[in-house]
Amino acid sequence: MMRKTSFPRSTRATLYLVAYSGVAALMATLPDARAEDAGLVEKGRYIATAADCFACHTSPGGKPFAGGYPITTPVGTIYSTNITPAPRTGIGNYTKAEFFDAVRRGVGHGNKRLYPAMPYTSYAGVTDSDMEALYAFFNSAVAPVEQENKPDTVRFPFNIRSGLVLWNWLYLDTRPFQAQPRETPQITHGRYLVNHLEHCGTCHTPRTIFMGPASMRYLAGSSVGAWYAPNITTDKVAGIADWTDDDLRNYLKTGHALNKGQAAGPMAEVVTNSTQFLTSNDVNAMIAYLREVPAVASDEKRSRTSYGTADRPEDAARGQASPEDRGWKIFSGSCASCHQAEGQGINAYPSLTHNSTTGSPNARNLVATILTGVERRSGDNSVFMPAFGSGALWVNRLSDQDIADLSNFILKTFGNPSVQVDASYVAKQRAALTP
Ligand code: HEC
Ligand code: HEC
Numbered sequence: 518m519m520r521k522t523s524f525p526r527s528t529r530a531t532l533y534l535v536a537y538s539g540v541a542a543l544m545a546t547l548p549d550a551r552a553e554d555a556g557l558v559e560k561g562r563y564i565a566t567a568a569d570c571f572a573c574h575t576s577p578g579g580k581p582f583a584g585g586y587p588i589t590t591p592v593g594t595i596y597s598t599n600i601t602p603a604p605r606t607g608i609g610n611y612t613k614a615e616f617f618d619a620v621r622r623g624v625g626h627g628n629k630r631l632y633p634a635m636p637y638t639s640y641a642g643v644t645d646s647d648m649e650a651l652y653a654f655f656n657s658a659v660a661p662v663e664q665e666n667k668p669d670t671v672r673f674p675f676n677i678r679s680g681l682v683l684w685n686w687l688y689l690d691t692r693p694f695q696a697q698p699r700e701t702p703q704i705t706h707g708r709y710l711v712n713h714l715e716h717c718g719t720c721h722t723p724r725t726i727f728m729g730p731a732s733m734r735y736l737a738g739s740s741v742g743a744w745y746a747p748n749i750t751t752d753k754v755a756g757i758a759d760w761t762d763d764d765l766r767n768y769l770k771t772g773h774a775l776n777k778g779q780a781a782g783p784m785a786e787v788v789t790n791s792t793q794f795l796t797s798n799d800v801n802a803m804i805a806y807l808r809e810v811p812a813v814a815s816d817e818k819r820s821r822t823s824y825g826t827a828d829r830p831e832d833a834a835r836g837q838a839s840p841e842d843r844g845w846k847i848f849s850g851s852c853a854s855c856h857q858a859e860g861q862g863i864n865a866y867p868s869l870t871h872n873s874t875t876g877s878p879n880a881r882n883l884v885a886t887i888l889t890g891v892e893r894r895s896g897d898n899s900v901f902m903p904a905f906g907s908g909a910l911w912v913n914r915l916s917d918q919d920i921a922d923l924s925n926f927i928l929k930t931f932g933n934p935s936v937q938v939d940a941s942y943v944a945k946q947r948a949a950l951t952p
């Protein structure tokens with residue numbers, strides 16, 4: 518009995534030849550269409566970068582766009598799906614219309630309603646021409662990967678997807694994007710980028726009890742898991758009115774703005790995967806639009822970047838740095854080698870005074886940074902601070918009590934002294950960072 522089909526050598530050569538000439542003939546008929554598509558595909562690559570499809574649809578260490586990235590929500594964990602053009606487990610069988618409906622209406626195959634963890638309410642305003650380009654990119658430039666989707670753990674009754682029809686009725690605006698009267702073309706373009714492609718509000722706008730965007734507090738700051746996406750409205754105290762255009766440009770291009778802030782956690786991903794690649798025109802348009810966003814105040818009294826003076830640290834003035842302070846000891850042992858004894862920073866190690874994270878009205882980003890460290894790339898530059906949480910590899914792990922004492926020392930000495938935390942706060946943050 519023959520174990521497998523095998524052709525004699527000469528026959529095999531002929532088969533290859535026939536197959537090859539078939540492909541060659543096909544290619545010969547296509548060059549014009551392909552050249553035209555190449556431009557569209559490249560445009561689509563840029564749109565996909567601006568829309569940051571990669572960040573959510575790629576799991577750490579996984580194949581690009583094959584899904585499986587966990588998104589924790591108050592009602593359970595949702596995994597992003599495989600959006601490579603693989604026919605069985607990906608979106609290889611989606612027609613163009615189905616693709617448009619999934620991205621802009623949150624409707625998947627078989628009328629399956631997508632959870633708004635997929636930011637289709639933002640993408641609803643993406644123009645037809647940008648959608649065409651996205652479709653071309655996903656179909657022809659993304660490698661197909663057959664990888665099963667992971668089931669979500671969303672709890673009853675939120676797992677009844679048809680309930681999303683009602684939610685969409687409340688929060689999905691299907692009107693096409695339009696310029697507004699008295700708006701310059703640059704601001705119109707910036708508004709398109711911020712609200713639709715870059716979907717900045719999905720993190721920076723707080724949510725209502727139904728998890729929809731609280732439009733009265735547009736961009737006024739919101740928790741994102743263990744992190745906090747700060748108020749980026751034009752408010753003089755609570756917002757980013759004191760950031761210059763250069764500060765914002767540096768932040769969006771590199772994740773670092775001197776004596777203002779640095780991007781860690783989810784914002785580090787935004788910079789690494791998306792904003793660093795935007796053209797200067799696009800970044801400037803976003804900044805021009807952010808300057809138009811209505812100011813929304815909160816109850817803080819001072820701007821978060823105003824605490825401490827880099828050249829005359831406030832520890833001496835406030836008399837806090839006593840050797841008896843446990844927090845000070847931990848700071849000296851674990852942090853001062855980089856951030857310096859008086860928190861003033863050096864070279865790539867930022868000062869902890871004039872730092873939006875230590876001056877923040879809450880300690881979320883401070884504690885989350887200590888637990889997870891910082892990892893970010895822009896251009897050839899890699900930024901790295903080790904994690905001191907349970908996953909720490911390079912340094913001593915710090916306990917909840919250690920991190921509480923350390924944070925309180927930092928807040929009192931370099932940052933906003935009215936914010937203090939305890940070990941149970943740190944424990945909650947630690948749990949929120951463990952998927
Ligand atoms: C903030 C995270 C996030 C971003 C950004 C994001 N997605 Fe998604 N996407 C998801 C999640 C989560 C799901 C699965 C939702 C569900 O299971 O209901 C999903 C589902 C989808 C689906 C449906 C696939 C299917 O299996 O039916 C498509 C298509 C899709 N996304 C395309 C895109 C494209 C294109 C982009 C960029 C323009 C993008 N997504 C950006 C999180 C995201
Ligand atoms: C995935 C969630 C997410 C998205 C999307 C997002 N941000 Fe952020 N953003 C954050 C978080 C979290 C921080 C705090 C980071 C830190 O301090 O380490 C932040 C910080 C910032 C800061 C610095 C504020 C400060 O006081 O430190 C600016 C400016 C900013 N984001 C602008 C934007 C813009 C513009 C967009 C859209 C292009 C955007 N963000 C999209 C989560 C997000």
Ligand code: HEC
Nearest residue numbers: 773779780781851852855865866867874886891900901902
């Ligand atoms: C090996 C050097 C190193 C050590 C040790 C270190 N850091 Fe950092 N830290 C960094 C770098 C690098 C950054 C990011 C700089 C940037 O974003 O441009 C950073 C950023 C920060 C930020 C700002 C994060 C944000 O999201 O805004 C805080 C707060 C911080 N570190 C606190 C600490 C504390 C507390 C310790 C001690 C437990 C510590 N660091 C130890 C190098 C270090």
